[in-house]
Amino acid sequence: VTKRGDTIGIVGAGSFGTALGSVLARAGRRVVMWSRDPAVVDAITTKRSCPRLPEAPLPAPLEATADPRKLAAEARFLVLAVSSKDVRDRARELGNFVDGSHIVVHAVGALALPTNDRVSEVLQQGLPTLKVGVLAGPALPADLAQGVFSSIVVASTFEEVVREARRLLNVPPALRVYGSKDLAGVELASALAGAYTVALGLCDGLAMGPGPRAVLITRAVAEASRPGPGRGCRGAHVRRAGRARQLAGARERALDRLPARQAIRRRRGHRRRRANRGRARRPRRGRAREAAARAHARAGRGCRGARRARRSARGRAARRRQRRGCRVNGRRASGAGRRAS
């Protein structure tokens, strides 16, 4: 029989709650999931599948209930995975059954409406327990459901919360949990990162390119770090969130190397080149130009290879001039080359 202290209660059978329950149950953890919708409870119990995330397998250690009393009685560690607009109601409802010994961490990556309070503040107002925390990070439900490696951070001012969350939720290699004491910082970073992700999505959708994207990320980090001190953050997590966004950028770049993305890029490049066809080009001068032209011809139609070839051709031309004893200013020479290109 699994002890109450080793059982994880999940409040809400949405996509994240289901994915988390799935990954934990597959690792052999006992999970009790509370949903207010009897149809969802029935589907989980009978079909071992949740309608909100059908692709997530829900093996036996996971059970569903529509009774919050059962959830609170069987699990001391609870994960609140509901939408930000439901937080208050669900906390109030749950508060009738939990006591001061319960640990409640939420996975709401937003501020609670309409007051824009942090969700942990709302929980402390609505629940009898003071031991609350936050789960945040780039763990996507689809990744969790498929068992793709994911990572999250748990933050709380109570070390016990972090300790218990890491003990119960850490199921490597599918899910690795890191700890932090900066509850306010992680909550704020999580909420703001969500907002900035939307902005980044717009940026990408408008095909604005890496420059504006970099500016947006830089300014987002600067902006996100401002409200922190006034709202009790320790500061590091907003910066870390910024770094996380940069990492997300790196992830995007990595995705760019995937065949599907490359095909998209090729199509875009083809369209651009077709649009530029027939336009006048600035003349290139000297041997560097000729070498560049040859290199370009050698490199075919790939831009990156051509650029590299041009650069090396320019270097070769400069070195030749130097060998002949000409007055050479490397910087000027390369500058001239850049202007010429």
Place this chain on the structure above:
Amino acid sequence: MAIERPVREAENRLERFNADRERLLGEMERRVVARKIAEAKGGGDASLEYVLNDVAYCELKRLEHKKNGATDRWRDLSRRLLTMSEEEKQGELRSLVRHYGKDVVGNFDPRVYKFATGVGPSLMGLLFSPMSSLRDGMAALKSLESRIAADGECEIARACAERGTIVVCPTHSSNMDSPAIGFGLMRAGLPPTTYGAGKNLFTNPFISFFMRNLGAYRVDRRLKFELYKDVLKEYSTVLLEHGYHSLFFPGGTRCRSNVVEKHLKLGLLGTTVTAYKNLVREGMPQKRLYIVPATINYRLVLEAETLIDDYLAETGKSRYIITDDEFSRIGRILEFFRKILVHEGSVVVRFGRPLDPFGNDITDDGESIDRAGRVVDPATFVRGADGEVTDDDQRDAEYTRALGRRLAQVYPKLTVFHATHLVSRALYDELARRTGTRDIYHLLRLAPAASSIPVADAIEGVVKLRARLAGTPAWGAEHPLLQPQAASAIVDDAVRGLGTYHTRPVVVRQSDQLRVEDIKLLYYYQNRTAHIPVEGSA
């Protein structure tokens, strides 16, 4: 204003203190020694030679300038340390714990208490207003009693004192706080409490005599080593477990700037969670502990000049302890009683609704309720998954911080504004409006001509401030005796108070102008209203 309801059990608790003292000391000693020995088994910095060396090192540092062999004992200990056996170390630890325990432990003399609460106020009233007392007859003998008023949630606090153990947590702005809260408790019909008083307070022989015999225990802030802190915390914990009502100043030290305290050091307040946890473990969760917030509101503050100087010099960081302030001068204290306490209700102690050790509110029956108003069992806060009581120092510290946040939330609501505070704020606002800055360092350099304000402007400022206060009870309230008064009378009263006690008058009236003579003290008194936003700001 005095409440006639008698205190039954509560009074008896401190009366049995002297008989209990050895038992309390023994319990404290046993626990501290057992814990230290258990920790020492882990080795490293917790091993006994490090613990003892820490004591010897800190004592040598403290006593290095003293003569007559004051350091001999510690030099000897430090020399012997490496050759001592484990049993010898444990014996040395035990004797040190006993030594510091005896230094800390207080005394309660029922005769002194009877004197202090019965004859004392009348006698002091006679002493401090000698000629008028004779003229005004016996009514004046009770004058001191009428000077210190107590109000607020006294009924429920008294019920809590009878039901369980109370821990009174007042704001701290003066060394007069100890006697003031003592009288305040008496006036509210609450039991006397034991409390930790800084050893520097014992420099005044008059006050020291009373404190020594009314249950105060001494806290020597010069002793920085861990062992002393452990002794202090454990002694406080044992007192609470044995049902002795206590008093802590959660601010830690006197508030230099006179603002209503927001950042609390908490200190011994953490022992309430530990004591309750121990009670739950021993199967007595029904023996509740209640935290009673209180504010002590002075019309004028004895050490205002020193405190504000210290604040401005150190920009609020209290890095050193003032030992030669007004409190150590008998003459200044007499002056304080003569000039400050001539006003009725010069000191108001306002008690708030009690909280439990986890910062939860309580019902009238003493049951804890959460923020949503549901009754909760406080014992569950220290229990683990299967109902067992768990030890977690970080968790307990976090609970204490949560309690501190609740106290800091409650204090503004319990603040009582005297005429001196209201008028100081009105004048400071007016000066700030004229100069375009609220920066005290800028205002300190103000030309004398610029520091005169028409009386009419001050009255208008007071009227506006009173209206805002009336509309926002969360900021506090004006003194009950001010309520029927007109703003002009409040201004006159404040000018009289601010102009008489301090070595230099704070404000002087010149026909229809009020001239600010001491901007530092004006700033000090207006700081009591600092949590009230400036009018027109967001």
